[in-house]
Amino acid sequence: MGTSFGRGGATTFQQDLQNADCLLIMGSNMAENHPVGFQWVMEARERGATIIHVDPRFTRTSAVADIHVPIRPGSDIAFLGGIINYVLQNERDFREYVVNYTNASVLIGEEYEDTENLEGLFSGWVKDRNGYTFNSWQYDGTNVHGASGQRESQESLAKYQGLNPQEMSKLEAGMPPKIDRTLKHPRCVYQILKRHFARYTPDMVARTCGISEEDFTKVAEALCENSGRERTSAMCYAVAWTHHTTGVQIIRSAAILQLLLGNIGRPGGGIQALRGHSSIQGSTDIPTLFNLLPGYLNMPQAQKFGPLAKYIEDEGGKTGYWGNMDTYITSLLKAWYGDHATADNDFCFALLPRLTGDHSAYRSILGMQDGAVKGYFAVGENLAVGSANSSLHRKAMANLDWLVVRDFSETETASFWYDSPEIESGDLKTEAIGTEVFFMPAASHTEKNGSYTNTQRLLQWHHKAVDPQGDARSELWFYYHLGKRIREKLGDDTTEPYADAIKFLTWDYHTEGPLDEPSADDVLREISGWDAEGKALNGYDKLKADGSTRCGCWIYCGVYKDEQNQAANRKPRAEQNWVAAEWGWAWPANRHLLYNRASADPDGKPWSERKKYVWWDEEKSQWAGYDTPDFEKTKRPDYVPPDGARREAAIAGTHPFIMQDDGLGWLFVPNGIVDGPLPTHYEPSESPIGNPVYPQQSNPGAQRFPREWNPSNPSPSESHGDDFPFILTTYRLTEHHTSGAMTRTVPQLSELQPEMFCEVSPELAKLRGLEHGRWATIVTTRTAIEARVMVTGRLRPLQLNGKTLHTVGVPYHWGRKGLVTGDSANDLLPIVLDPNVHIQEDKASTCNILPGRRPRGRAFHEFMEKVRSDAGAEVTP
């Protein structure tokens, strides 16, 4: 989303889904996992919208959809690519939108070569480094700069793999140097797109996805019919798009399609990224990610150690809102280092930690396996159940010196050392584990003040109802007091250079109550920021680079506008319009529908009365509408940037994507994605079939970690390629939340889904002798688990080129703790990651399934040894 539109967040909000004329829900089981937001889908359906659910399984979402298309897990890009091709071949794109608001007309340099010519690879592939250089993907005549926060991975890959992309020069004006508005030039993005997707014909889609051409055409036609001036279509996706080795590219496909159909920035349109947890959006905005600072600023790198000015030059843009990088980073440093940060000492920029490599979640676990990572905090995270190849996680934790687990109850992560499948099989022995485990009870949301940032970038404040029970404490309490103790331990006399990084930190929130709970309100105010007089800032346009403003996260600037906690606003929906500007506060600047300048035509008039949202009010000489305009309020639609314009002044009055250097929606991404400027169908890392679209089998850039404890199932072309003939897909149920730590402890939820089960079609049940209600054992080279059998017509065999393919579906909520227990589906999966965001592939891999329960104890160990040896999948340390 970030690379296509400029910001890594949902472009719309769930309440607006009611205005859609067609809704494509794909990579999401929205009714089951977002039942509250799903009311707006039901509302749209009641208003006559066509609801389409594309999903391998018939779920509770499919049950209320008008059309359900059961595609093969992992064939999403083929399906979406097919629709893109359908739109382009039949010229069904919203041409006026495409020409004016996207980079369709931009010419790409002559060096660019497409997958069409290179058997599924793009130009720039460096074979022995498993990565791309990006020089050949650039706009003709210049290099553009990817939106910050999305570019890191590209550079990090380059860095860690020894690739050296040329220093990126920036657009010298808000307009790319060479364009062809007729879209006829063979090197313009539109034509490149047309050639790239030409092979995604309905027939190819049918053969790759295992569906009928008729079903495909029905979906493509519904989207085309419901897009344009008068109508809009929206898309909803969740983790079933991100949990692939091609996850980022699947979302890119959706972005391309929505830009071509003219559905971004308009009511009833957009892409709703449905998040996997209640504040996952918040955890990337103010990140728990290793490679970002708050507000999607890149973490500085050790290899590029230099002054602040150099960081700003490297990471900021010249044009667009990233041109204001200097104000964002300086205000952040002032918030963190307070009066210690001065212009003379570069605002303490040198004190920020520097990245030395990939420290993403899975890398850290592999680091434990290798003995390099000695200590670990697992905070509200149950990696012993919730992470791919959780068996490896448990074994790796046995190598730690110490482990802190903060949760509501003792989770499987806290108990791995005395109660786990590995203890049962003898692979781990309690007496041989040296890890010291600290279990710290955590306060729940009703026991503390704070905010959630939900799936639509909306901050909602919750107030404490009761004090935490017993030793339970909030995360804020834990980290604040931990910081205090570290500071105390450090003393004042230490002169070590690292000491300043701690000594200079502003760590002075006021505390209250018997527990000395730090004020969450203080923290929010610091995040929002204040000016030289200490007055709360009203918005990020007020930030300064001279050190006079402080702001903990520039995109949240204004959440404490007028000295009020805006996140705590709770005006009922009946008292305001559906945008509900006074319920909570949405970043940025309380804009609910992003890029909403695109809801008006280039002249600033609504595309149609029916789809009116934000428009230019000539009389008042400003933008007006139902939402906060996502545009400079008084910038005229006919504004043309003067030569040499910088920052937002370089963005034309007709360019709605204000975070991009050129203000355009990017159909083609010259910078910012490591595995190609356009999406391409690759098979999942483990697939029972060869790639029907290209000779290249799977994503060449995917991060693979062949090693002990993380073997791969053999592919069809390898020996024993038939040992794992079925597709394995994992998912959640409404009744439980992720690893079950919060739900398998609640009786009234546990009874609703009391046991681990697997779902298979009647055909697969017959093939393998599985009986409904009895037991099955699901096997991969990682491990084997048992589950009760649910034989159901909701799963169906796929027909691909005359071959019948079966899918085994498994929810992943069970573990060994709690009121209801069972084997963990994640034990089955390999650690193999998307190269952009390091997210695991757990929606599509392979397995075998056998009737009956799995062996126990040592017999289980021997059973697995045999599985691996038969498959030739032993990986020696």
Add this chain to the structure above:
Amino acid sequence: MSTFIDLTGAAAQSATYGADEQQRMGFFTDTTLCIGCKACEVACKEWNELPEDGYEFTGWSYDNTRELNGNTWRHVTFVEQFSGRSAGTGRWLMESDVCKHCTHAGCLDVCPTGAIMRSEFGTVVIQQDVCNGCGYCIVGCPFGVIGLKEAEGTTGKCTLCYDRLKAGEEPACAKACPTDSIQFGAVDELRERAEKRLEAVQGRFDGAQLYGTDTGDGVGGTGSMFLLLDKPEVYGLPPDPIVPTKDLPQMWRAAGVGAALLVAACVAAAVRA
């Protein structure tokens, strides 16, 4: 309903509240809007402090609580209709079932202790402090709604959140339902709404039909009405429920006649003697 001596019916009993009588309240559960999330089941248990009912995998689609009983007062039924259907035409029906709060309530009629009462809202409520757990009501209910609460030694079923109603709040299940599949309101108004909804969805959903709206049925119509997408028995609902006490007046009359004849015979015999 001339066959009934309407002493325990909703209208007759609510009227005994005099000035405190309220509009008769009920549910309209529209299964065309149900997404099977079970928020109703959980909200009901939370509010009414009901325990879990066993941790057993049933294999009945996604239904593991099986039925309405003493500790489960809302229950979501899942019906999979796939076998024998061509691709793309399969259905997964979901229906949140609940006590019907009958116009003529068998449970109330047979309760020997007076624990079951008709509230001022026209609903049927088991008073837990009066109930002795004899279980007559369990067999007296034509819908199989009531069950024993073993820990308490009483019987239990939906009260339409009597305590919440008294506080001017809607029942917990309706409050929690994210898609308004469960609608709470005045029974007369809901019945009208149900008729309109049926009209609106005809042609959109196969098999759409109302359940419980007919005041001429064997229980005099219900306070909980449903829009179903198949025959009631597909959801485990009786197609033609009849209050078991329906024939009671007739039986009493017959018994009365018999007794009178007996008395007359005795008198005649005595006279003859």
